[in-house]
Amino acid sequence: MKRILITINMMLVAIVANSQSCPDNNHPHAIDLGLPSGTKWACCNVGANSPEGYGSYYAWGETKVKDVYDWNTYIHCDGSKETCLNIGSDIEGSEYDVAHVQWDGSWMMPSQAQILELVSKCQYTWTRKNGVSGELFKGPNGGTIFLPEADFWRENSRAGSALDCDNDGLNKETDELPCTGYYWSSTQSSSKPDCANCLFFSNTFVYGDSQNYRCTGLTVRPVMRRPPADVNSDNIIDISDIVAVINVIVGTDTNPAADVNADGRTDISDIVAVINSIAK
Numbered sequence: 022m023k024r025i026l027i028t029i030n031m032m033l034v035a036i037v038a039n040s041q042s043c044p045d046n047n048h049p050h051a052i053d054l055g056l057p058s059g060t061k062w063a064c065c066n067v068g069a070n071s072p073e074g075y076g077s078y079y080a081w082g083e084t085k086v087k088d089v090y091d092w093n094t095y096i097h098c099d100g101s102k103e104t105c106l107n108i109g110s111d112i113e114g115s116e117y118d119v120a121h122v123q124w125d126g127s128w129m130m131p132s133q134a135q136i137l138e139l140v141s142k143c144q145y146t147w148t149r150k151n152g153v154s155g156e157l158f159k160g161p162n163g164g165t166i167f168l169p170e171a172d173f174w175r176e177n178s179r180a181g182s183a184l185d186c187d188n189d190g191l192n193k194e195t196d197e198l199p200c201t202g203y204y205w206s207s208t209q210s211s212s213k214p215d216c217a218n219c220l221f222f223s224n225t226f227v228y229g230d231s232q233n234y235r236c237t238g239l240t241v242r243p244v245m246r247r248p249p250a251d252v253n254s255d256n257i258i259d260i261s262d263i264v265a266v267i268n269v270i271v272g273t274d275t276n277p278a279a280d281v282n283a284d285g286r287t288d289i290s291d292i293v294a295v296i297n298s299i300a301k
């Protein structure tokens with residue numbers, strides 16, 4: 022009986038952890054979109070308490086909100102865009118990662134690769150959720166996340182369309198400017214030291230490889246990486262992950278995640294890596 026209860030309990034944990042949409046109002050949840058990398062996306066933005074909430078705006082590499090977003094207030098430069106400090110080519114999981122700092126340590130800002138995967142593997146639809154416009158991303162497994170059109174902050178005010186949207190995706194007052202969403206990646210621009218990469222969308226396009234000045238206040242939608250030993254991406258590290266590695270070794274499968282220790286090949290050392298994770 023006890024064993025059955027434990028099994029049922031583990032199944033429930035797996036179901037909750039693997040949500041394809043919010044199971045309750047206790048946000049944030051890690052949403053499984055069925056992405057090849059195993060990345061789970063949060064259901065809401067940093068600073069928001071609902072999926073349609075705009076949340077907070079952050080300059081790239083800063084972890085606190087502020088009143089004015091410009092080069093003078095940007096802590097990773099010396100007052101101008103020509104003086105940007107190098108805080109790393111990718112700040113995911115670092116002390117500069119606002120998702121990692123503001124939420125618990127398992128959450129991170131998405132890298133540009135993770136944003137590009139979201140855009141390339143999901144269907145996206147401009148829609149409204151509880152009166153807020155934005156983009157609904159639907160993953161290969163049917164899981165969905167909604168990103169509101171929160172625009173961005175420059176200097177001391179919200180910029181972009183600056184006002185909320187009509188049903189047509191255009192600014193309510195002017196009916197001209199498109200409503201937009203800008204979401205930071207953790208990845209510094211490779212060509213411009215004063216820029217970082219971001220997701221940028223409106224009612225007519227979604228760009229996974231846009232850029233913005235690092236001092237600008239953008240919203241952040243965190244991600245959760247799959248632990249390397251969770252080879253089959255079911256959120257439980259157990260014997261089935263060892264089987265998944267063996268299937269690759271014997272050639273019946275080609276799952277790149279079976280290279281658990283990331284040494285470029287799948288062999289007995291990856292099985293050991295899974296066992297070590299189970300033993301933890």
Ligand SMILES: [Zn+2]
Pocket residue numbers: 043044045046047048049050064065
């Ligand atoms: Zn949620």
